[in-house]
Amino acid sequence: MALPGVCMSILNARNTKNGYGTFAKPEPFLNQDYEQLKQYCLIQGVRFIDKMFPPDQRSIGGDVLKPADLSRVEWLRPAKLVPKPSFEVDGISRFDFGQGIVGNCWFLASIGSLTFQQQIFQQVVPLEQRFDEKYCGLFHFRFWRFGKWVDVVIDDKLPTINGQLIFVQSSDRTEFWPALLEKAYAKVCGSYSDMNSGTPDEALVDFTGGVHMCIELQDPPGDLWELMCRAGQSKSLMGCGTPQGDTAGNAVLPNGLVQGHAYAVTGVKQMMSNGTPVQLVRLWNPWGATEWNGAWSDESSLWQTVSPQNREMCLSKGDDGEFWMNLKDFCKFYSSLDICSLCPDFLDGNSSCHWKTAFYEGRWVAGTTAGGSMNNFDSFWTNPQYCFKIDELLSKCSTEQGEKNMLVSLMQKPDKRNRRLVQNLHIGFSVFEVTGEFKAQRGKFPAAFFRRNRPVAQSKSYKNAREVMAFFALKPGEYLIVPSTFSPNETASFILTIVSKGETHVQENSGGHGDVQHDIREPNPIKNGEEDEKKRTMFRQYSDMYEEVDAEKLQRLLNEHVLKGDMKSGGFSIDACRSMVALMDTSITGKLNDEEFVHLWNKVVGYKDVFFRSDVSQTGTLSLIELRNAITASGNTINDEILNLMALRYGASSGHITLESFISLILRFDRVNQIFRHLSNGKDMTLREPEWLYLSMYT
Incomplete structure (x- = not known):
């Protein structure tokens, strides 16, 4: 039987740390x-x-x-x-x-x-x-x-x-x-x-795992030829494609090119033609036949204008699918060029400065970390965020002001094995400079930051492609990258790749909350002796001869006297109450005594207060965005990954959290954190098998 996904995620993370993959x-x-x-x-x-x-x-x-x-x-x-x-x-x-x-x-x-x-x-x-x-x-x-x-x-x-x-x-x-x-x-x-x-x-990416750059040939960069020459001299792979025709088929045009077809770039060479330099690109059709018949094709008379040495070296007649064409025609008849290399040094000609590559895996989850594009100001801030700093050392790698020094790639990971079933979302990213008061920001940058700041760089557009990228220049300073889907509430996993000159310090920016206008404070323990005594009196009305209550009686107590009319889904289930007993039971009896019960009651009342203060939409439930604020208000810090799991585990199909579900999840979150602090050295925890089973099977 396959292991649960959360277990596999932990194993994959450990394997990656140990060099697997x-x-x-x-x-x-x-x-x-x-x-x-x-x-x-x-x-x-x-x-x-x-x-x-x-x-x-x-x-x-x-x-x-x-x-x-x-x-x-x-x-x-x-x-x-x-x-x-x-x-x-x-x-x-x-x-x-x-x-x-x-x-x-x-x-x-x-x-x-x-x-x-x-x-x-x-x-x-x-x-x-x-x-x-x-x-x-x-x-x-x-x-x-x-x-x-x-x-x-x-x-x-x-x-x-x-x-x-x-x-x-x-x-x-x-x-x-x-x-x-x-x-x-x-x-x-x-x-x-x-x-x-x-x-x-x-x-190309699957063959190398390297740095990938896509160039739109309808609007090529001014240094396209130099870039292709550097790629040809380095350990790079190049491929290109022709535009799709009126139909989905691969129609052969009168010039010999195939519509909607992929080709390999197998060479680039500049040579003299009648005393004038000409830039030529060699391409190969994977059909193994069918070639370009225009300028510089196998039968073109232009080959008589170059030296015999170049003609002998480059010209190979025969319908083998390979041919030459000049750079201008290449940009005219092909739509895109892909370059992929193990080493990103092809990006510029400055061999004295090494490029660094870093990968980060993340996930958008509907309702929590899938805020959509900047068209959605109220939720954009909930997207995953990555802070990075460009120092002076990196800037010295640029020999000219404005020289491009960073390539960012965003790739979405499929959730299905069968490639044809994968539905790519429209994805993109934005880069913001962090200035002024926000330099001291801890946790997620709030919505206010994005209202006041515009991107200094971004992907050209949102595309429903496996990968989008942008190559740009940034001055020294602090920045924030926000990858997102175009529409909010779309769930998918992604890989963010940052390629930069010199050292760039990057960290995921999780936790924190957005612009909360209401007065939401951490719940304070209720220390009122008279009130606690009333709770004990109520407790004794339900307790057994040993002055304890089991899960069934706890369910009646909480639903009838604590939640009262605030129940949206019928109150606490018996399973939720069994879980509460296990989390609060200090004597391992399967029941709660009066002290344990009063402690639980006070926590439930405190979390109930947080819930209604966080419910700014006043629906009686928490949206998954409000959930983040509620968790923060309860005195806990949380990263996006754990928040996503909470939403998946406790959220309803409507994408909302009921009061009962919120209390159950926040109580578990609080107690499990306490367990870790007591059983660990603060960073790691080691359990023997009986200990692990003892802990996990009861709590």
Whole structure:
């Protein structure tokens, strides 16, 4: 049985801290360990069959083949297709393969770019894999997926019809690394069908885990050529795409380019043409055919205007899908360029200054930390916030005033394994400079800050894309980044990446509250001897012969004499009262004595007062935004992550918290904090198994 999500979150955080999820220690995808599986297969003398991505219709998906063709699919191992299969033959090249029937040109174009970077290629595709004496039908590949490296195992059963591969096909029928790599990525996406349609940046990032920059070619930066040259000289991968036509199909235009299609950028070169410098870009079509036929194409007469050396070096005639075009035509006929690199040094030409990269994982939760864009002033402040400081050292890395020194990327993480089911939200981010009175701000910046300040930088627009980014210049100072969805109350997880010159000090900014106009104070313990004696008298009317009350009697006491007419959901449930007894029971009898009961009564009355003071909308319930203020007013500090969990655990489907739910959650929060303080050293807590069971099964 799968572990609860909160437990997995803690384990993932610990694993990340211990280096798991890095390239050196990739996490086994779906908990399938390559070495253990291989050892088992070799000892047992069996061929591996992957139950997590079985060789059947589920792994193909429903949108690639017609039902009649789907029934004809036969999954065969390479040895059934050719007499002597090989993982790779005579090295790795973009010309090793061509696209099959699935619309994954974005993925294959990225592989074409990947073949130019041997070091990165071997990170993704371990080349020591062979069809030799240790062959057991098991292969593995590595991808960077949303913040961590994963190792993906597959069996080598490949889908065929009439003995022919139906997806990616190798130029040499005995070479199988392209088909196996495609199958591993299909497994990550959910199925082959889930690979239909996409953009190169997705695969480029998954191949590197590196810094990604997207350039809109309809409005390119002035230094586009210099940027592409630096990327070409560094360990970078580049891909691009043509605009979509009137239909969703890949129509071939008269100029030879394919609409709505992904290409790999395989080279950039400046050469002299009739004494004039010309900037050329080389591109590759993952179809392995169909090329540009305009200026600088294979048959263009312009090649006669360059030196014989350049012509011999660059011109390769043949319908292999690769061609040259000048930079102006490239920007005219392509819509976007994606550059992805292990090292962000390609961003500028200043090699004396190193770029630093930091990742932060967060989550928007409807009602608590999903405040929407700045169109929603009352809730925008509730979004996750990240403070950072740019010091003078960083600014010295810029050789010119206004030189760009920071790249910010916001990537949303899917909540579904199947890629085609993922519904990307419109996401973006804003950067604010922190000045004046707000420099002393502790906790979340309130709504007042955003009313008085406008962003100094931001993503160009809110896009329903996997990732949005912006590259900009900031002067030394203190800043605040706020990632958000366009609409409020949309739940999703995200990764915020900050790439900067020199050291930039970043921290998540949680806790605090917004502009609370009402007088909400921490509840003070009620120390009135006469009042307490009245409560004891009431208590004795319900207590047993040992002057104790159990959960059932406590339920009647609280509902009839404490909540009275303030109940919105029928009062405290019996389970809520059992929990209260366990939290307040100092003698472990399953009952409360009069002192424990009076202590609980006073707390409930105090929390009830906080509840109604926080209910500024006067609905008799707390919105999840009001919940944050109520928790702060109760004397507790809380970060966004815990607040999100509270909303999920105690909130109603309407997104509101009733009085009873609020009292239950705040009482538990208070008592669990006390337990930690008493059993820990203030930072960490270690429990033996019996202690953990003793504590968790009762409280």
